[in-house]
Amino acid sequence: MIDISQWKKQLERERQEKNRFFRLHPQSPLPIEDRRRLGGGLDFFPPDPAYRFELELYEHEHKDVIRVEATKGEMREFIRWGEFRFKLHNQDCMLQAYKSAPEEE
Numbered sequence: 001m002i003d004i005s006q007w008k009k010q011l012e013r014e015r016q017e018k019n020r021f022f023r024l025h026p027q028s029p030l031p032i033e034d035r036r037r038l039g040g041g042l043d044f045f046p047p048d049p050a051y052r053f054e055l056e057l058y059e060h061e062h063k064d065v066i067r068v069e070a071t072k073g074e075m076r077e078f079i080r081w082g083e084f085r086f087k088l089h090n091q092d093c094m095l096q097a098y099k100s101a102p103e104e105e
Helices: 004-024 032-038
Strands: 057-059 065-069 075-088 091-099
Touching: 004 032
Parallel strands: none
Antiparallel strands: 057 075, 065 075, 075 091
């Protein structure tokens, strides 16, 4: 398990990489004129360890395929692979996990 200070540093690095991707990468989902307006980057909430989870994936026995429209209008298929279950503020929550291919990690 990673300690909280390492987690915060890693999260900040990932956020910087995301900002760089959105501003500079040819496959950025943002149009060029919006990239210029991004300035210092996306707005993020401060890191809060209360919202950090390490969860077991409950794999679905039956894996449905869904179609999702991507940002540039193309349709993509994803496999509804499983779900993560957790409690947040005393409420049971569930987050679905999808894969674009069965062999994907």
